[in-house]
Amino acid sequence: MDKVAVIDIGTNTFHLLIVDVSGAEREIIHKEKIAVKLGEGGISVGKITDAAQERALQTLSHFKNKIDSEKVDRIFASATSAMRNASNGKDIIRKIDQVCGIKVKIISGIEEAQFIQKGVKKAIKIGSKPTLVMDIGGGSVEFILCNEKEIFWLESFEIGAQRLLDKFHKHDPISKEDIENLYQYLEKELSPLTAQLEEWQPHSLIGSSGTFDTLVDMAYAKKTENKPDDVAFTLSLDDFQLLFDEIIHKERAERLAIPGMIEMRVDMIVVAICLIQFILRNNDFNAIQVSTYALKEGILEAIVQEEIIV
Incomplete structure (x- = not known):
């Protein structure tokens, strides 16, 4: 048996996944996510604020205590958009090592996309036809066109x-003008994706x-149905x-009062669903499949397959 811990230091959320690996078997020992909001107040100027840094150190110290208590054999910690674009990102990485005893690797956007696709493949059988995988983070958004x-x-x-x-979210509720400005921006920024979709x-x-x-x-709550314990779901376009x-x-x-909504998502979900709507408007999709697996599960798979040596 080999205990592996994967830490995902995201722009909004930090994730900890501890898994017992034995050959092809995976047993989840512990799974946790905390809304650290690393990018709050500084991401638009390329800096991580002192307050965000403090929240990060507290959360990672908590994660390290859990890792130590589980006697984990191997740890892999990755940081994404907020850290890779922050002028003080490398200083914070050093501080995390000193304070928490965790060595963090800043991964590129391309590496992030590759790991996400690897994670999604573990949850969903993609099939032989071209499929678009989309991951909305706090700092970056990854798109992968692939098949199985x-x-x-x-x-x-x-x-x-x-x-x-x-x-863009200048009014609450968001105004038509805010949404229009956002769509115009996405049209420009995502022109490489539009060409690939065509x-x-x-x-x-x-x-x-x-x-x-x-x-x-939220869709299950709206239908007052119990959500099954699964790793993949379908969200109809009508439900979306x-x-x-x-x-x-x-x-x-x-928004917070809507059944199924969680506080860590309540602010960013407005622009996030506008982004999804933009993608749906620009291509003919039949439905949205949802993978609960993403970056951390992809990294775990790369560790198990020895593509990452920890």
């Missing part, structure tokens, strides 16, 4: 939900984790449209 066997194209765009929130014309969209998880929770129409017309307190 190969990746045709992938890219990471620094247009994550915290960045879009800072830039070429490959995928009809299947897979959303990984985060916002997509919350949308699934109902949630979109509800969310964009509510202010923060009203």
